[in-house]
Amino acid sequence: MAITLTPVALERVQRFVEQTPGTLGLRFGVTRTGCSGWGHVADLAREQRDGDTVxxxxxxxxxxxADSLALVDGTEIDFAxxxxxxxxxxxxPNATAECGCGESFTTAVDAA
Structure with a gap:
């Protein structure tokens, strides 16, 4: 299991963390949204929550x-x-389809 960052995304996240007191790192996951079902969510992590994988x-x-882990495992985060x-x-790699605007995605589990 892994989440990776491209060099430009790594630099951007490092800058956000350094400039925001009390920040532990990046919080990454999904939320139900859009016409395909899931949308990625990235924010600053200010606390470790029960069930988090770090x-x-x-x-x-x-x-x-924990609810997002299977849906985002293997994701590469970029910044542009x-x-x-x-x-x-x-x-x-878990996204099998995206909506037309690219805001949300579906997985094989959702399609079943």
Whole structure:
């Protein structure tokens, strides 16, 4: 099991963590959303919660809740500029389909 970050995403997360007092690392998971079912969620982790699995990637701790773990295992997190904004991008090997706008995804388990 693992979550990885591209070099640019790693740098961005390190900067967020360093600039935000009380931050432990990155919180990563999914939430029910959109037309396909699941949406990725990335935020700063300020506490370790019961059931969290904690990955460490090149000095950055990544906290994943138990309900999200099977859906995000193996995901590579990237960071990119898109138009005038910036966003995290997710290469999730568990996603078997995405909605047209790319905001949500479906897994093989959802399709069954």
């Amino acid at each position: 990955f460490e990637y090149q000095g950055v701790r990544i906290y994943v809740d 500029r898109q138009g005038l904004g910036e966003t995290f991008l997710f290469k999730n």
